[in-house]
Amino acid sequence: MKLFTPVLFILLAGTIFFLYINPTYLSLQNVLAEQAQFDAALSRSRELQDVRDQLLARYNTFSPTDLTRLQKLVPDHVDNVRLILDLDSMATKYGMRVRNVAIENEKARAQRGQIGPGEEVYESVILSFTVSGSYDTFRQYLNDLEKSLRLVDVVGVSFKANEVGIYDFTLNIKTYWLKP
Template sequence: MKFFTPLAVILVCVGMYFLYISPVSMEVKALVQKKTELDDVLQKVKDLTQKREEVSGAYNSISQADIDKLNKVIPERFDSVAFANDISTVATQNSLTFKDYKISDSVPESQESSVEQKGVTPFRVSIVSFKVTGQYADFLRFLNKIETSLRLMDVIGLKVEQDPKQDKNSTATMQYTLEISTYSLK
């Protein structure tokens, strides 16, 4: 009996270990690991919240004048009337006559493949063509003014011709046909 009691206690302890303590110990380890993962996620959420607040503060600190300038570079929507008015004003300021304003929407060839892959382009390209008539020096000032304007534009075509209405004795005025691509978000 002396031998049987310690053996029974040892067998009960070993049985308790394998039947109760070991599974509970594994459960506790899994829960500790899950708690560590959740703590990491919680820390990342806190970091992202702090970063969001920093970015939001920086965004809110942008002045309205700067926002207006950004909207001028790539406007939300292309306003063809306002664009024609702006170009006409610049042409008039540089002693040029503005006429034959035409507009068409286009997607550049380089983006056609990305359109097929993604389905949506991030911007819209509008092709604008118009004619201005005047002297070469005035036309250069006009181009310089367009180049230094805030609006994002690319001159994609230029045709220079003698003004058909010009008489032989007047100073040399030329007719310039410009084709410009301009961008908007929608």
């Protein structure tokens, strides 16, 4: 009997340990690990909020005029109608009209020759159109196009003569916008 009581207590202690204390301790360790992950995520969230606040403060230092100009320079969406209207208003200053507008999605063209994943933060489109006028007015038009706020690259120019001194100029321009 002297030996029975201590052995019973040892077995009871072992049973309590393996059936209650150890599983509870392991679940507590899991909860503490999750809490550490949440604390790290909360800390990272605060850092990101600080960065966001700094960027927002920096953004707010720009004047509304500068923001409008920046939006026109590199828009965050494709606005082909606005671009065509801008091109036509520039052409109208020189007595020309934009005609035969065609749009080719640059993404489809680029994927044909692409070998790896594209990592650009922008997209582009090629816009083809025709204007008619003299060579001098066309040069002035190109000069205005060069000085416009909208970022465009002239990727192709062709012309054909109609009347004496009047030409049909076909322009291919590439314009860009930021990916959302």
